[in-house]
Amino acid sequence: MSSTGRPQTQATGSPGAAVLDDVASGRRTVAEIAQAHLDTIRALEPEIQAFVHLDPRAVRAAARELDRVPPGSPERPLLGLPVGIKDLIDTDDQPTEYGSRLFAGHRPARDAAVVRMLRDAGALVTGKTVTTEFACFSPGKTRNPVDLERTPGGSSSGSAAAVAAGMLPVALGTQTAGSVIRPASFCGIVGFKPTFGAIDRDGVFPISETLDTVGLLSRSVADASAVFDVVRSSASRGNGRTGFVRGVDAATRIGFARPVEWERADPSTREGIDALRLKLMDSGLEALETALPPDFDGLTAAQCLVMDFEVSKALKSRCEKNPEMVSESLLEVLRRGASISVADYSAAMELAERCKAMLPDLFDGVDALLVPAVIGEAPRGLQATGDPLFCRSWTLLQCPAISLPLLRGPNGLPVGVQLVGNLNTDDNLLKTAQTLMDWSVEFAQP
Amino acid sequence: MSSTGRPQTQATGSPGAAVLDDVASGRRTVAEIAQAHLDTIRALEPEIQAFVHLDPRAVRAAARELDRVPPGSPERPLLGLPVGIKDLIDTDDQPTEYGSRLFAGHRPARDAAVVRMLRDAGALVTGKTVTTEFACFSPGKTRNPVDLERTPGGSSSGSAAAVAAGMLPVALGTQTAGSVIRPASFCGIVGFKPTFGAIDRDGVFPISETLDTVGLLSRSVADASAVFDVVRSSASRGNGRTGFVRGVDAATRIGFARPVEWERADPSTREGIDALRLKLMDSGLEALETALPPDFDGLTAAQCLVMDFEVSKALKSRCEKNPEMVSESLLEVLRRGASISVADYSAAMELAERCKAMLPDLFDGVDALLVPAVIGEAPRGLQATGDPLFCRSWTLLQCPAISLPLLRGPNGLPVGVQLVGNLNTDDNLLKTAQTLMDWSVEFAQP
Numbered sequence: 001m002s003s004t005g006r007p008q009t010q011a012t013g014s015p016g017a018a019v020l021d022d023v024a025s026g027r028r029t030v031a032e033i034a035q036a037h038l039d040t041i042r043a044l045e046p047e048i049q050a051f052v053h054l055d056p057r058a059v060r061a062a063a064r065e066l067d068r069v070p071p072g073s074p075e076r077p078l079l080g081l082p083v084g085i086k087d088l089i090d091t092d093d094q095p096t097e098y099g100s101r102l103f104a105g106h107r108p109a110r111d112a113a114v115v116r117m118l119r120d121a122g123a124l125v126t127g128k129t130v131t132t133e134f135a136c137f138s139p140g141k142t143r144n145p146v147d148l149e150r151t152p153g154g155s156s157s158g159s160a161a162a163v164a165a166g167m168l169p170v171a172l173g174t175q176t177a178g179s180v181i182r183p184a185s186f187c188g189i190v191g192f193k194p195t196f197g198a199i200d201r202d203g204v205f206p207i208s209e210t211l212d213t214v215g216l217l218s219r220s221v222a223d224a225s226a227v228f229d230v231v232r233s234s235a236s237r238g239n240g241r242t243g244f245v246r247g248v249d250a251a252t253r254i255g256f257a258r259p260v261e262w263e264r265a266d267p268s269t270r271e272g273i274d275a276l277r278l279k280l281m282d283s284g285l286e287a288l289e290t291a292l293p294p295d296f297d298g299l300t301a302a303q304c305l306v307m308d309f310e311v312s313k314a315l316k317s318r319c320e321k322n323p324e325m326v327s328e329s330l331l332e333v334l335r336r337g338a339s340i341s342v343a344d345y346s347a348a349m350e351l352a353e354r355c356k357a358m359l360p361d362l363f364d365g366v367d368a369l370l371v372p373a374v375i376g377e378a379p380r381g382l383q384a385t386g387d388p389l390f391c392r393s394w395t396l397l398q399c400p401a402i403s404l405p406l407l408r409g410p411n412g413l414p415v416g417v418q419l420v421g422n423l424n425t426d427d428n429l430l431k432t433a434q435t436l437m438d439w440s441v442e443f444a445q446p
Numbered sequence: 447m448s449s450t451g452r453p454q455t456q457a458t459g460s461p462g463a464a465v466l467d468d469v470a471s472g473r474r475t476v477a478e479i480a481q482a483h484l485d486t487i488r489a490l491e492p493e494i495q496a497f498v499h500l501d502p503r504a505v506r507a508a509a510r511e512l513d514r515v516p517p518g519s520p521e522r523p524l525l526g527l528p529v530g531i532k533d534l535i536d537t538d539d540q541p542t543e544y545g546s547r548l549f550a551g552h553r554p555a556r557d558a559a560v561v562r563m564l565r566d567a568g569a570l571v572t573g574k575t576v577t578t579e580f581a582c583f584s585p586g587k588t589r590n591p592v593d594l595e596r597t598p599g600g601s602s603s604g605s606a607a608a609v610a611a612g613m614l615p616v617a618l619g620t621q622t623a624g625s626v627i628r629p630a631s632f633c634g635i636v637g638f639k640p641t642f643g644a645i646d647r648d649g650v651f652p653i654s655e656t657l658d659t660v661g662l663l664s665r666s667v668a669d670a671s672a673v674f675d676v677v678r679s680s681a682s683r684g685n686g687r688t689g690f691v692r693g694v695d696a697a698t699r700i701g702f703a704r705p706v707e708w709e710r711a712d713p714s715t716r717e718g719i720d721a722l723r724l725k726l727m728d729s730g731l732e733a734l735e736t737a738l739p740p741d742f743d744g745l746t747a748a749q750c751l752v753m754d755f756e757v758s759k760a761l762k763s764r765c766e767k768n769p770e771m772v773s774e775s776l777l778e779v780l781r782r783g784a785s786i787s788v789a790d791y792s793a794a795m796e797l798a799e800r801c802k803a804m805l806p807d808l809f810d811g812v813d814a815l816l817v818p819a820v821i822g823e824a825p826r827g828l829q830a831t832g833d834p835l836f837c838r839s840w841t842l843l844q845c846p847a848i849s850l851p852l853l854r855g856p857n858g859l860p861v862g863v864q865l866v867g868n869l870n871t872d873d874n875l876l877k878t879a880q881t882l883m884d885w886s887v888e889f890a891q892p
Binding site: 090092096098103106107108109110202205206318 | 536538542544549552553554555556648651652764
């Protein structure tokens, strides 16, 4: 059975905000915070397997360094916040292997731009988290903390699992198809994929020029928002900070949309979303039904094509030089991508452009669209990471999207819903997401 | 004695254009071109020492691959062009050591953006050229082909020497103070530093956020222009290609300016520039005298301060972890930079902003300013790479600049002159430079 509107226990609270508050007020040192998280990691990591690299001694040393910064320094808005880094993202003090045997032991010379921004803001970089092979579909070792026999989703598997298990308050992910939204949804946490390009990709292993987007895994919208404020580009920042406000904003208008793949969602997911709409209306929020333009029906197929084409361009020659160190499934993707004609690729890109031009109209009367994040609960087994079906369109359109843990599936496991915003309206999307979360606490208890 | 207006033998001809023409017309295969350059390198490298890494077998294999591309393909405008890559710039198939023992044997995972663009355009990446330590002032092993007892200049030492010696038609450099203009000037070739940011810096080891600029070393303005057309950012491209035209454009207006450091140039350099102005006027070109605003007098000191501050920020903690692998002179720079106050740094940045706001007026009546590129001939000895005195201001202002080999010093060695353009007028600067080179061939023979 699906019980809608009930907030996930995993997602209540804002552990990131709590850490920042403790450090700023002098209640806890960064060293104490680091040790508390390392203790949790030590206890849970043998089962969860979220990390590909973690050096507790280096984390403790970095924490002691951060304790020399005066608390409350405005230059260090993330002072003492432990953050996990998906191992697709370069760090200059830790190996970065991109989930591939081709890069076993690889040491980048420099931090990725987003890592540099985190460190400059006082964040405590705490280990590298498991990614699937080159952020594609061949899974890593990580288990879903909600049910160890299930996949945590991918490709940001380790980041989602570490945050869901309470090993870290926040972690970086990336999304090319559904790699932030899906694992967040499966693990019962918040996954935020900003507008394409809102977070600098410099130093993130590129697999798809058009699609790769850096995102955040967290336990609350507020925590995602606090980190996003630091790592977003100045172009994305627009006129200042998110100006985060708590409480249900009655003026929020949410458009419930049924993508062409709607019937492929599990019945409990569909029922959950329908029930969510009725409950929102009951409590006086605007929950509209929004029709997607017919051209949008082709976006999922177009995303598959663009991704296969670009991933093949990015990885094929490298992987085929040492095919014995590459998974058969990735080699198959690379072959498939190489057989796509430039004409087909261009047609897919043109469809995306055409649909992007429709976004202003589509978002004219609503703050965000609400669509499924995933088909349903995390699939059993670790041999696959689940289907990014309901994310592909929005990633191709480069829209900001956020997964909120508002549903449960037939086994009582978390299922996210996906809020999608118009391009470059990340602030408004975060505000809308916060309204929905606050509403779920205030109004939707069973 | 200084003989002005006489073109350097080293700089005549456009070997890059000749290569492209030979490949496009089928006159020579890429493999033949590669072998011819490898033969030159083998003959001269023992004396010049321009390369830090070169794998002839890999170059030949890449050349054979390029020979499978149909000649004249519009997607491969640089098909078969050998290009050297300064070892500050990442390559995914060759070590990249940034001139530092800290990175001995370092293998980047990815090509820098500019290298990727070159490869995509069909260029033949031919080895990594010597850089000074982290592109600062501690020299590498390279000798000046014009006089082996003299420095080739730095930090793009290997790129300038390889191009000057005919080992390569074109090579990439970078400039933070004067590292493209100065070695070009000392080696008697063309050095082009585009407007800041016109060539993507992704994958170039950063030492100064405000100053680092990717540039080109070549034997002719046309060759620099052809490569720039491929690697420039789309923002820099503006409305299409450079539209390169040969011949003296009589409407060209050149403003001869005397920076406050003018008297520190060698007498022969000053006399050479004065004589150049008279000859230009004699042949009917507009060669004006342009006064620099008084505020510009502080720019050289401001650039030193900004550079020391930012280089220290970028390198200090890394270098001080293993000081035994870092030159004493760099450690001294890092200490000096660390002692600069944020207030002084901000004041220097503000002066730069104030002066940038004056650029539209300054360039109102002229296409380019002509100023010294260097004090004079390359200094004797290899223990230092010469003074970037006359480049610092323009690098801080982020203006495009090009060094043209139009003078000779008292020992008959090449001395460049520097043409500087307004921000984002790179196309016009290249056109002006070409006019000056064409004029020097047509009118200025002794």
